[in-house]
Amino acid sequence: MTAAPTSEPTVVRAACPHDCPDTCAMLVTVEDGRATEVRGDPEHPFTRGGLCVKVNNYTDRVYSEGRVLHPLRRVGPKGSGRFEQISWDDALDEIATRFRSVIAEHGPEAIMPVSYLGTEGILNGLNAGDAFFNSLGATISERTYCDSGSCTAYTMTIGATAGIDPESFVHSRYIIIWACNMVSTNLHMWPFVAEAQRRGAKVVVIDPVQHRTAKHADWHIPIRPGTDGALALAMMHVIIDEGLTDDDYVARYTVGYDELAERVRDYTPEWAARETGVPADDIRTLAREYAGSQPSAIRIGVAIERHSGGGQTVRSIACLPALVGAWRRPGGGLLQLPLWAFPVNWGSFMRPDLLTPGTRVVNQFHLGRALTGEMDLDPPVKAVMVYNSNPVVVCPEQDKVVTGLAREDLFTVVSEQFLTDTAEFADIVLPATTQLEQLDIMFSWGHFYVSLNMPAIEPQGEAVPNTELFRRLATRMGMDDPALQRTDEEMVADAFDWSSPAMAGISYESLRETGWARLNLPSADEYAPHAEGGFPTPSGKCEFASSAAAGGNFVVPLFRQGSNEFQPGDPVDPLPHYIPPREQPDGHYRLNLISPKSHAYLNSSYGNLSAQRRVQGDPAVTIHPEDAEERGIVDGQHVRVHNDRGEFIVVARVSDEVSRGVVMANMGNWRSLSKGTATVNAVNPFTFADLGNAPTFSDTLVEVAPT
Numbered sequence: 001m002t003a004a005p006t007s008e009p010t011v012v013r014a015a016c017p018h019d020c021p022d023t024c025a026m027l028v029t030v031e032d033g034r035a036t037e038v039r040g041d042p043e044h045p046f047t048r049g050g051l052c053v054k055v056n057n058y059t060d061r062v063y064s065e066g067r068v069l070h071p072l073r074r075v076g077p078k079g080s081g082r083f084e085q086i087s088w089d090d091a092l093d094e095i096a097t098r099f100r101s102v103i104a105e106h107g108p109e110a111i112m113p114v115s116y117l118g119t120e121g122i123l124n125g126l127n128a129g130d131a132f133f134n135s136l137g138a139t140i141s142e143r144t145y146c147d148s149g150s151c152t153a154y155t156m157t158i159g160a161t162a163g164i165d166p167e168s169f170v171h172s173r174y175i176i177i178w179a180c181n182m183v184s185t186n187l188h189m190w191p192f193v194a195e196a197q198r199r200g201a202k203v204v205v206i207d208p209v210q211h212r213t214a215k216h217a218d219w220h221i222p223i224r225p226g227t228d229g230a231l232a233l234a235m236m237h238v239i240i241d242e243g244l245t246d247d248d249y250v251a252r253y254t255v256g257y258d259e260l261a262e263r264v265r266d267y268t269p270e271w272a273a274r275e276t277g278v279p280a281d282d283i284r285t286l287a288r289e290y291a292g293s294q295p296s297a298i299r300i301g302v303a304i305e306r307h308s309g310g311g312q313t314v315r316s317i318a319c320l321p322a323l324v325g326a327w328r329r330p331g332g333g334l335l336q337l338p339l340w341a342f343p344v345n346w347g348s349f350m351r352p353d354l355l356t357p358g359t360r361v362v363n364q365f366h367l368g369r370a371l372t373g374e375m376d377l378d379p380p381v382k383a384v385m386v387y388n389s390n391p392v393v394v395c396p397e398q399d400k401v402v403t404g405l406a407r408e409d410l411f412t413v414v415s416e417q418f419l420t421d422t423a424e425f426a427d428i429v430l431p432a433t434t435q436l437e438q439l440d441i442m443f444s445w446g447h448f449y450v451s452l453n454m455p456a457i458e459p460q461g462e463a464v465p466n467t468e469l470f471r472r473l474a475t476r477m478g479m480d481d482p483a484l485q486r487t488d489e490e491m492v493a494d495a496f497d498w499s500s501p502a503m504a505g506i507s508y509e510s511l512r513e514t515g516w517a518r519l520n521l522p523s524a525d526e527y528a529p530h531a532e533g534g535f536p537t538p539s540g541k542c543e544f545a546s547s548a549a550a551g552g553n554f555v556v557p558l559f560r561q562g563s564n565e566f567q568p569g570d571p572v573d574p575l576p577h578y579i580p581p582r583e584q585p586d587g588h589y590r591l592n593l594i595s596p597k598s599h600a601y602l603n604s605s606y607g608n609l610s611a612q613r614r615v616q617g618d619p620a621v622t623i624h625p626e627d628a629e630e631r632g633i634v635d636g637q638h639v640r641v642h643n644d645r646g647e648f649i650v651v652a653r654v655s656d657e658v659s660r661g662v663v664m665a666n667m668g669n670w671r672s673l674s675k676g677t678a679t680v681n682a683v684n685p686f687t688f689a690d691l692g693n694a695p696t697f698s699d700t701l702v703e704v705a706p707t
């Protein structure tokens, strides 16, 4: 054996690939071609030198023994997870042959792509396969997992604005963190909130769970899941009734105030108290303090949309800052998705021009029904290709997803880094690179910095980035559109509208030096984008009465593969209103289940890795002591959580961190690593919320019983 060549360690600038608002800037140490360490860039104003419990040991993910490093072909029965290694050539041949025969027999719509945000980079993320599948004529996959309902509601009210700069929160006097477990899911924003708190701001957390973030708050308001809309409407009632509005701001920069005032008249705190479980006096106090402590800021989490009235809830919350003039100063207003600030050249990746008009759309929440035939699709789905997603874990109606994927006549391709619960059902598994092995460029949905991810090491085994995967597939399918063969570097060049004012002074070249750059926007100390209105709505104002609502419910283009067209649905009431949770306690099911993110996993990613599993602990359900006692449940025992849709078995954690009537089971656990054959999405419904086809994960009733 010859000694390996030695060289000085180098440091490569990278960016965390995950679907997480923080998009951390990473520094990767490489020695002899091997990545030895990842750390947060101490210079980055948001990352501030730290990563998180998920990504601190990212090299263990990259070099994990569980990595899929070669193409695999199924040898055992479906779902057995038994595979043999094959060559890329054979894998591509088999895929091309099977896709062609499906197309010949049933047409291209019988092929359905299934994907989401396993990686978030512009090249390898959400739209990585769109051009390919659009050209193929495959079923259009609607991907409304995350913030789709919120985005519809938000844009209906204040337009696609970036909202408050998260770094401006240091200037806030009053901060409401609403349905967001920031310390677990948006960790790098917390220091800005904590700084405001040190400077005297009051921090309020509205959440059914007294989680890590709530424990740091000045005031935790436990609320019945799915009823936040009632709270927001009652806050507006109090603000208007008690004359706490900023009349000048309302007069100049809003439309529909009189109708709104009329609408909220009956939404009294007493009424809202019955819906929400929050005492009427607390609602009054919250409204008065929120209106009276300017600038006041609201940070909504994605979970705010996950119930039948989720859209209207966000409509109401989006009205609040304008009503009290919060937008006037830095640190005042609403924070949803700063993503809107980035001039991403979406069209260049979504390629709506390559779609065949009239191609059918199937929402991924219906995957189980689509595969089992319950949806009666014509043509039926005969082939699925999964990339950037683990639908067995993240989709509702898990039992149906599994039953569907077990179909012998279904041809399933999964591109993955690991043999996930979904990959186990594949006919062909294709090896995917991790972020250290690929080039990408990132927007953020939690701050105002663009970042470039340079490859730090060679691809492991025969793994390829998603970009290369779809180039290879296109070639093998004989698709010769040059749009399907762009190089990664060409894609970086196409990623942004570099001539946009937001990108002034930022280029691929400059990013290669610096790794990241703040969008060309005013500093966080000065940024008050709507101090004088200027909302990107049709009226240019905050629309209490929404003009877009007249056009009906819609899914914003981002969430539908390849399509950048608004697809209007039924007209929507232009004024915010209350839609109660669909599932109301009855004789059978009396516990409202919520399934927020795991602290140590990123959705289901890391759910198989030992360091993260140690931190996360066994899959569990948290239940209030009185609810537990009533059911004869003691802390630490295994329980069955069930409803008519399914059941899963977890350990009971008896704790008053949840209110009576609420149970909490984190999502992200792997089915194959759980007791029983299911996880929390076995009991969740496929039903949409009122706007944007959002999920209703928080609108779920169950019972819990000792096993």
Ligand SMILES: Nc1nc2c(c(=O)[nH]1)N[C@H]1C(S)=C(S)[C@@H](COP(=O)(O)OP(=O)(O)OC[C@H]3O[C@@H](n4cnc5c(=O)[nH]c(N)nc54)[C@H](O)[C@@H]3O)O[C@H]1N2
Pocket (backbone or CB within 6 Å): 019, 020, 021, 146, 178, 179, 180, 181, 182, 184, 185, 186, 206, 207, 208, 209, 211, 223, 224, 225, 226, 227, 228, 300, 301, 302, 303, 304, 306, 307, 594, 595, 596, 597, 598, 599, 600, 601, 602, 603, 604, 668, 698
């Ligand atoms: N550690 C970790 N971080 C993550 C992720 C992860 O899986 N793990 N995932 C990333 C992704 S994709 C996303 S979308 C974000 C999401 O991050 P968040 O927006 O924080 O979403 P969740 O953690 O799902 O839920 C947040 C909180 O909402 C509460 N909640 C649930 N239903 C309701 C309700 O009806 N009303 C109110 N008021 N509260 C409710 C839950 O109790 C939970 O504490 O996190 C990102 N960051």
Ligand SMILES: Nc1nc2c(c(=O)[nH]1)N[C@H]1C(S)=C(S)[C@@H](COP(=O)(O)OP(=O)(O)OC[C@H]3O[C@@H](n4cnc5c(=O)[nH]c(N)nc54)[C@H](O)[C@@H]3O)O[C@H]1N2
Pocket (backbone or CB within 6 Å): 019, 116, 117, 118, 119, 124, 145, 146, 147, 302, 386, 387, 388, 389, 390, 391, 393, 394, 395, 415, 416, 417, 418, 420, 432, 433, 434, 465, 466, 595, 596, 597, 602, 603, 604, 605, 667, 680, 681, 684, 697
């Ligand atoms: N009950 C319940 N269900 C939920 C949620 C909830 O809060 N509760 N949250 C919803 C939300 S907000 C979201 S965002 C979704 C998340 O759903 P997904 O985006 O499906 O998230 P993950 O479970 O992390 O699965 C991503 C998979 O992609 C793989 N992957 C990573 N990088 C690459 C790559 O470069 N190429 C390829 N081919 N694969 C890659 C990872 O290994 C991983 O297995 O889940 C949704 N489901």
Ligand code: SF4
Pocket (backbone or CB within 6 Å): 016, 017, 018, 020, 021, 022, 023, 024, 051, 052, 053, 054, 055, 056, 187, 188, 602
């Ligand atoms: S998962 Fe989020 S917090 Fe963790 S390193 Fe990545 S961007 Fe940062």
Ligand SMILES: [Mo]
Pocket (backbone or CB within 6 Å): 019, 145, 146, 302
């Ligand atoms: Mo998400």
